[in-house]
Amino acid sequence: MEPRRADNIAEALEELIFNATFVDGDRLDEVRLAEQFGVSRTPLREAFQRLALSGLVELVPRRGAFVRQPGPIELMEMFEVMAELEAVCGRLAAKRISEEALDELRDANAKCQAAVERQDVDRYYIENERFHKTIYSQSGNSFLEQEATKLHKRLKPFRRQQLRFRGRMPQSMSEHEAVVKALADGKPEETANALRNHVAVQGEKFHYLMSSLKKQAV
Amino acid sequence: MEPRRADNIAEALEELIFNATFVDGDRLDEVRLAEQFGVSRTPLREAFQRLALSGLVELVPRRGAFVRQPGPIELMEMFEVMAELEAVCGRLAAKRISEEALDELRDANAKCQAAVERQDVDRYYIENERFHKTIYSQSGNSFLEQEATKLHKRLKPFRRQQLRFRGRMPQSMSEHEAVVKALADGKPEETANALRNHVAVQGEKFHYLMSSLKKQAV
DNA sequence: GTCAATCATCTTGTATACAAAAGAAATGAG
DNA sequence: CTCATTTCTTTTGTATACAAGATGATTGAC
Structure with a gap:
């Protein structure tokens, strides 16, 4: 792998964790990764600090950096918070x-619809993301927008999985349309409820997926 | 200053920023701070990475680490998000x-009341914090609890200032009692509204404070 | 005297070196 | 053969060294 700028190392590692190249519990070997990235341990360790704060990695003193993926319960909690943040937006x-x-x-919805048909x-997924990001932005609160975007990104790998559920895409579409209608009508509470349910149902689907997977592995 | 363990350096710097020892725009001099803490630049730079992600510090490549305190607008936004998070809790x-x-x-309320009288x-402030932390915890969602706690901590220095507003403490007290009543009655929406208003009014008070200060300084 | 360019100095970014701790392996007692 | 103790190896944490970029000063042209 070609040398990288230190600024990007945290991002690259994040991607590797999202890609499931590293899975929960894996130790991030400083020397090995340093070689792979073509840098020394110093910039790598700085990247670890960032990842630790964002919660993707746990830094155990004198032991090293370990990948920490949220378990089913934490994931449900995160989806619940996501649902509420979107509702607020x-x-x-x-x-x-x-x-x-x-x-x-x-x-975005029209293109989503076309994607569903094909x-x-x-x-x-791309258009869905545009839809949600637009709503974050239109909250008129850029701090809120940032927080929502951060959590959205963190949940990305899990949301993507659950999109493959049978019949999820059309259902999601109609939920989107309800959201647009409520927004166009300028009805805050309706919009909030529509978005909360829309996201919460993703969390529930995920929960179902997890419990079915749990029976096989581990 | 006596030598410190690297784990605590980020925390120590955070405290110095909260204490207004460092103010907005200040550059955090690596060598100077390294001397003060009695460590080398390496652990300091690792601490900077953490602070950068938490938003207290901005890392400008090849220039250094600069303290970034939220301006009035961002602060209002943060209070708005805090209000909403508390409402959800x-x-x-x-x-x-x-x-x-x-x-x-x-x-906590009784002790708050006693403090008001004295x-x-x-x-x-201490009892007020216990009050809010308890509600975060009772949301039953530990991820939400963490996020709320994080933002609460971040807003701490600003909230403290505005508590000194004339008549704020008694008003805050009665708001607390309304929250407890709504919770005891098991009324979700009433609780949410009571908390949202309770926190939002802090943001508004702060806004007022800021604009009056703005006329003097800068 | 003002502005621009060059040079010196200071800072950051990164590599490397070394000490201390953790983990693995080997040795020895029972 | 099993378990404990000791030794060796690996890995982390931190200091230091050095290179490249940024800042500031000095010199020179106009």
Whole structure:
């Protein structure tokens, strides 16, 4: 692997964890990774500190850095918080959203719909993300937007899995349309509820997926 | 200053920033701080990475680490998010709270009340914190609890200032009692609204404080 | 005197060196 | 053969060294 700038190492490691190249419990070997990235241990250890704070890695003193993926319970909790954050974004956005943003939501939805018809999961995912990011942004609170984006990113690998559930994509679509309608009507509470349910159902689906997987592995 | 373990350096710096020893825009001199802490630059730089991710410090490549305190707008945004997070904690807690926890809230409130009568701001602050932390915990969602605690901590220096507002402490007290009542009655939405308003008013007070200060300094 | 370019100094970023701790392996007692 | 103790190896934590970029000063042109 070619040498990298230290700034990017944390990001690269994050990607490797998301890609499941490293799984829960794996120790991140400083010297091995240093060789792979073509750098010394120093910038790597700095990257570990960042990852530790973001919760992807646990730093055990004198033992090393270990990958920490959330277990089923923590994951459910994170989805619950995500649902609430989105609900808040929606409630604020209902009062503040611009016409252009509404059009962008409709456009994202149309492309989502097309993706559903072509069974194009990847494309669906991209447009789905645009839909949600637009709502975060239209909350008019950039701190909230950042926090929502951060958690959204963290849940990405898990959300992606559950999208493959049978019939999930069409259901998700109609939920999106309900959200747009509530936003267009300027109804804060309806928007909040629609978004909360939309995200919460993802958490529940995930829970179901987890419990079925648990019976096989470990 | 006596030598410190590297794990604590980030915390120590955080404290120095909260104490306003370092203010917005200050550059954190690696060599100077290394001397002060009695360590080399290496553990210091690792600490910088953590602080950077938590948002207290901005790392400018090839320039150094700079203290970044939130400006008025970002602060308002953070208070808005805090208000919403507390509202969510309250809504969940209303369904899940234990009798013991209700008693702890009542106890914290009683001690708050006593502190108000003695004009004991410090004591009020401690019991107020116990009150809020208990609600976070009773949300039954430890991820949410962590996030709320994190933001609460971050807003600490600013909240403390605004507690000195004339008449704020008694008002805050009665708001607390409304929250306890809603929780005891098991009413999620009432609890959420009571907490949201309780925290939001802090943000507004702060805004007022800021704008009056702005006219003097800078 | 002002501005620009060059040079010196200071800082950061990264590699390397070394000490201390943890873990693995080997030795020895029972 | 098993378990405990000791030795050896590996790995982390930190200091130091050095190179490259940034800052500031000095010199020179106009």
